[in-house]
Amino acid sequence: MIFFQLKLRKTWERFQLHLPQFKTYSIKELSIFKNTVKFAKVELAFFAVPTDNFYSKKLTMRHQTTIKDIAKELHISKSTVSRVLTGNPNVNEETRKAVLALAQKLDYQKNIFARNLVTHKTNTIGIIVPEFMSSYFPKVIIGVQNIASKAGYNTIIAQSNENYETEVANAKVMMANQVEGLIVSVTKETNNFDHLIAFQRKEIPIVFFNRICEDMHVPKVVVDDYDGAFRAVEHLIVTGKKRIAHLAGPDNLSISRRRLNGYLAALRKYKIPVDEEIIIPYDLKIDKVKTLIQQLFNLKCPPDALFAINDPTAIEAIQVIKSMGIKIPEDIAIVGFSNDEVSGLIEPSLTTISQPVQKIGETAADLIFKLINKEINPNSAIIKTLTTELIIRHSTVR
């Protein structure tokens, strides 16, 4: 008796063979499967082991209960079992009970892959966000999941880490998982939208929020950035500030442009001249803030107020300014945008624009499901604008 193992595909399998004479055998004589051994030959390894060390090939296979097992056990057809499990009413009450009971007993779990394969329904939506270090995106996700789970849908979450390539990869994963809808806020470096247009082409609903792609004709959820920015800057003006700087976000994000426009409009309304010198372009990289702030204060005529594109930036600005020994809000008042958790905790607390973050997620999810159910036109390009609120704290008023 000779024992040997060979590598079939990935795993080593063991076999035993009874060889009657001591002689040289041909591969063919040895082989169990005619050609397989040929292929696996290089991996073939003879060795001797005690017989009781052998394990059956099937032994380690953990079998998951299937519809067929239930059918066999109850002597009915798998069609009937399927009918019970999918809630089709055309089943005898007793049969139904028996199936349900046995399913419970055998711990039956529907194989969603088989199901998806035939129905093309995955009951899954996806959401791609640029990060979840700030409290904003997690809150949006909670909103989305609230609505999705009510609709019996799962949510696949992906974060692109503000990296375009990762975003593309995430989109591919979403596609491969056949999400029925996709909610997206793009990275700050995303300028090419092919990976998202692919969804449109396949008629998979997309909804944007926060960082939107204006060129794509799909529904979007935003807050009224223009109005928020306007009121933030108006507040600064009303409290007596004359020279208001702005740390502006990247130009390719419409959100930056809208906030910038709100800023400009407020200045215009109060007849304050616009000075390009104190509108600082900024790429949302938090570690750049220090340099930019120092730059502002090196001007011959430094600003007496700062409107930052978002809260993390404003918070970093506060740190920097405090460390420079400049007084907030007396020497310079600061406003952010978002009302992050931290804003109320720092010293001085940050005046900011709050947005209904969870509501944004819920609204986006609502739209997705309306699209999935064809209640609205996929190309409708609805823009849901949620309102913001000015939260006045100590960074502008003592």
Add this chain to the structure above:
Amino acid sequence: MIFFQLKLRKTWERFQLHLPQFKTYSIKELSIFKNTVKFAKVELAFFAVPTDNFYSKKLTMRHQTTIKDIAKELHISKSTVSRVLTGNPNVNEETRKAVLALAQKLDYQKNIFARNLVTHKTNTIGIIVPEFMSSYFPKVIIGVQNIASKAGYNTIIAQSNENYETEVANAKVMMANQVEGLIVSVTKETNNFDHLIAFQRKEIPIVFFNRICEDMHVPKVVVDDYDGAFRAVEHLIVTGKKRIAHLAGPDNLSISRRRLNGYLAALRKYKIPVDEEIIIPYDLKIDKVKTLIQQLFNLKCPPDALFAINDPTAIEAIQVIKSMGIKIPEDIAIVGFSNDEVSGLIEPSLTTISQPVQKIGETAADLIFKLINKEINPNSAIIKTLTTELIIRHSTVR
């Protein structure tokens, strides 16, 4: 000509029928499919519509390219195409190129559901966290995803919202999606672990982190809570504090117990008597903090230091204490645990224990892949303990 629509399964389909005479027709005469109409009968609805309003049943079917399409186009078998696409080397170079080119051209996307169905490999791991409002869990997730994507795996993220039922539901989703491994930090109310033991039974690797289940014999990743707590309290003692209170976490979380033990050990080392009165049980619900703090200061002998179970709690405590007009750190010093983002920003900045959060995620993911590849024993109950660091800030030292 009569038009009608009937509901087959979920959707209304339209049909047209040429009826030669005006008379009463039997269902059978009308029916297109012998029995189907019988079933759908109750939903049957006759109506007249203009013919050109009709749409073809197949028209809206968007066809996704399959392996078969490629095979047909190139006049080769789907086996060969599959071989190319799975990287099997036994294919002629020209055939390979042709297949790859056509796949590209037709925008072929592998159907992962069909693939999973036959291979039982999903290339997916899951992670369940209690929340992601604090920066802790998001950072862990980033760590996990780093490792997972390197291994070619996708990560399904779920958050239980500190709710036991949601956690169970999440576990079900993970199971249904046939994750190959699961990383978990349980909710504060989880006492029953059946939903996780189910994974063990199916031999799906589990790794715990942070909030672990001590009774389950699986690998775990934790930080040295005992040591961290010890050093935090030691620091308070060394800076001259004599009466150190502790806001202790729920008893069912081992993390709370370990931190409590570290606290007790430090007191013991410095021969400070333990006073049960100032070890306050606390259920991690942030809105309870106010009452508990007030309670502490109503004691005839209030504490001069506070060790809070985690940073959010410590931060809330600082807010409450400040609002009471009590001085930090002179009247009471405060230490947290975690080094959340906010800790360095608030006033006074919080002394705390920092942990290598992203590393925790990476370690957990590493373990999962070692388990998946059977490099370590699934029941080994390895505990990876990562070290912490004391970060001294102004909440303890002016």
Add this chain to the structure above:
DNA sequence: TACTTGGTTGGGAACGTTCCCTATCTGTGG
């Protein structure tokens, strides 16, 4: 010539569902 051998390809079962269509039985009204 008669084998091996290597390189390449094809046929077809299997994975676990859903669902179309058919079949059978029983009951009912004319």
Add this chain to the structure above:
DNA sequence: CCACAGATAGGGAACGTTCCCAACCAAGTA
């Protein structure tokens, strides 16, 4: 008795892969 109906069940194709096994051809090798 017939025609039809309602209730229930079964057979089997289809979904898109993977992969076992067999087959074929050309080139060595004895």
